[in-house]
Amino acid sequence: MVDADTTADTTTVPRTRLLHVGLGGWGTDWERNAIPPVGEVERVGVVDAHEPTLREAQRALGLPDEVCFTSLADAVGAVEAEGVLVTAPMDLHVPVALEALEAGLHVLVEKPFAGTFAEARTAVQRAEELGLVLQVSQNYRFYPAPRAVRDLVADGAIGDLSVVHVDFRRWDHDAPVETYRHYAFPHPLIYDMAIHHFDLLRMVTGREAVRVYAKVTDPSWSKYAEEASAVLTIEMAGGLVASYRGSWVSRGPQTAWDGEWALEGEHGRITFTGRSGQGTVGDVVTLSRGGGEAQEVDLPAMDLWGRSAGLRQFHRAVQGGPAPDVTGRANLGSIALMEAAARSARSGRVEDVEQVEAL
Numbered sequence: 001m002v003d004a005d006t007t008a009d010t011t012t013v014p015r016t017r018l019l020h021v022g023l024g025g026w027g028t029d030w031e032r033n034a035i036p037p038v039g040e041v042e043r044v045g046v047v048d049a050h051e052p053t054l055r056e057a058q059r060a061l062g063l064p065d066e067v068c069f070t071s072l073a074d075a076v077g078a079v080e081a082e083g084v085l086v087t088a089p090m091d092l093h094v095p096v097a098l099e100a101l102e103a104g105l106h107v108l109v110e111k112p113f114a115g116t117f118a119e120a121r122t123a124v125q126r127a128e129e130l131g132l133v134l135q136v137s138q139n140y141r142f143y144p145a146p147r148a149v150r151d152l153v154a155d156g157a158i159g160d161l162s163v164v165h166v167d168f169r170r171w172d173h174d175a176p177v178e179t180y181r182h183y184a185f186p187h188p189l190i191y192d193m194a195i196h197h198f199d200l201l202r203m204v205t206g207r208e209a210v211r212v213y214a215k216v217t218d219p220s221w222s223k224y225a226e227e228a229s230a231v232l233t234i235e236m237a238g239g240l241v242a243s244y245r246g247s248w249v250s251r252g253p254q255t256a257w258d259g260e261w262a263l264e265g266e267h268g269r270i271t272f273t274g275r276s277g278q279g280t281v282g283d284v285v286t287l288s289r290g291g292g293e294a295q296e297v298d299l300p301a302m303d304l305w306g307r308s309a310g311l312r313q314f315h316r317a318v319q320g321g322p323a324p325d326v327t328g329r330a331n332l333g334s335i336a337l338m339e340a341a342a343r344s345a346r347s348g349r350v351e352d353v354e355q356v357e358a359l
Contacts, residue, residue: 015039015041016318017083018035018083019105021086024087031057034307035308040316045068045069046063046067046069048070066078072096083106083318086107094114094119097134098122101134113335116339140196142309145274145285146203146204146272150203153206159267163240163241164263166245166246167244168193171248185226189227190230194230197258197259201236201244210236211235213349224249230246230247246259256282258283259273268290279305340353
């Protein structure tokens with residue numbers, strides 16, 4: 001079975017011309033691995049305000065001078081484009097997105113969309129006022145395991161959910177402090193990694209978070225400036241409770257990037273994991289009913305996955321097709337949970353998750 005969201009366009013829809021802002025390590029990875037598989041998109045210009053970073057990327061990617069710019073305004077004035085991909089640092093996501101929107105361009109922005117719910121909402125409101133696409137690259141949604149689990153839960157395969165458990169364990173602690181920027185990332189577990197899992201939690205359960213309690217458990221020897229590990233209890237709509245344990249400094253058995261999930265319900269249990277390496281081969285879902293033996297579930301085939309699949313959705317939306325799965329508005333619930341979790345980690349109290357009201 002092929003996931004319909006990921007199949008190639010067979011019509012004569014024009015290619016989407018894309019400006020790419022942010023050419024650091026992750027932005028360069030987009031250039032090498034995420035953009036090229038999407039034949040419907042043509043990257044027509046790159047932008048980085050830090051000229052040494054721009055020139056390093058230019059050399060690494062073999063780009064001509066005429067497509068390289070140090071400001072989005074210069075790129076917009078020189079190159080015809082329909083959309084902007086934003087892979088700059090998180091604090092620049094919304095400012096760059098707003099600049100692009102004001103220039104009449106559609107926007108695809110990396111996660112986390114913003115550091116606060118209020119900032120994200122500002123961009124959502126402006127995009128909707130202007131009638132432009134604002135999409136967030138929550139790339140973990142675009143793999144077969146969570147998509148299959150979403151459908152199983154929605155179809156009532158295990159009945160009404162009773163509890164969800166998520167575990168994420170990675171050791172990312174060997175690099176020296178002087179050269180490894182991840183140690184200084186704001187809320188490196190909650191903002192940089194758990195945002196993926198928060199978004200998947202909303203996706204697979206079909207529910208929004210209501211309250212969260214986060215307890216930071218960093219060891220004394222952690223090189224991270226802020227939390228690298230935490231235990232969270234998340235209350236979802238309808239009283240469903242999810243437990244989350246995550247760590248960048250775990251010496252336990254290493255999980256895949258999705259983590260290890262167990263969803264229990266009245267009639268059975270679903271487990272899944274994914275993103276264990278390149279492509280979709282590491283995605284696994286099991287289903288057991290009535291206490292019986294767990295059986296592996298057949299997963300949808302995907303000709304594109306992750307960032308590339310999301311980029312294809314962006315292209316289709318820009319060209320007048322359906323809205324992408326993760327519009328800016330659709331991502332507000334994930335940002336609200338992320339922000340409340342960080343607030344709880346600081347306060348030591350249960351914190352309410354801001355609800356996405358009609359804008």
